[in-house]
Amino acid sequence: MLLVYVFEVEDRAADGWASQIAVLGDSASTANRALRDAGLHKRQIQNQGRAVTTAPLQDERFATLGEGRFMRRRLNDSGWTAWALVPAGEPLNWRLDPNAPITR
Numbered sequence: 001m002l003l004v005y006v007f008e009v010e011d012r013a014a015d016g017w018a019s020q021i022a023v024l025g026d027s028a029s030t031a032n033r034a035l036r037d038a039g040l041h042k043r044q045i046q047n048q049g050r051a052v053t054t055a056p057l058q059d060e061r062f063a064t065l066g067e068g069r070f071m072r073r074r075l076n077d078s079g080w081t082a083w084a085l086v087p088a089g090e091p092l093n094w095r096l097d098p099n100a101p102i103t104r
Contacts, residue, residue, distance in 0.1 A: 004062045005031035005051040009092070010044040016075035020052065021092060022083065024067050028054075038070065039093040 002024050011019035021040075025031030028051050035045060042049060055062060061083050065071050070086040086092065 002026055002057055002067075003031075004055040004057065004059060004065060006053045006055070007032070007035060007050075008046040008052050009035070009040060010046065011074060014074035015077045018046070019072050019074040020080075021086075022055075022062055022065060022071040024057075024065060024069075034068075035070075035092065039091055041093070044093065 003026075004022050005025050005028055006020050006022045008018055008020050011017060013019075021035060023031045023034050025034060031051065032045065032049055036042065046052075062071060064085050069088075070092060071083045072086050072092075073081045073083045
């Protein structure tokens with residue numbers, strides 16, 4: 001049975017250096033593997049690699065989420081952004097994202 005798994009990940013492009021990524025999976029381990037296959041490193045996935053929450057497919061926040069796709073919200077100074085579909089080809093790993101700010 002497919003569920004939406006939400007993982008908290010390190011994200012330099014967010015003011016709070018954190019984002020949440022939603023992915024479909026039939027288990028937490030397959031959802032985690034999808035994140036890893038999309039370029040996230042094990043240490044970038046917080047909570048020891050475990051999902052912070054799950055949601056049913058019917059949850060309206062994830063209506064546009066399909067298999068093989070990701071949704072993200074970022075922790076900014078004003079709080080969490082709205083959930084948005086990650087465009088195809090956009091890296092989940094901020095180290096590979098040319099739009100992520102450069103910090104020292």
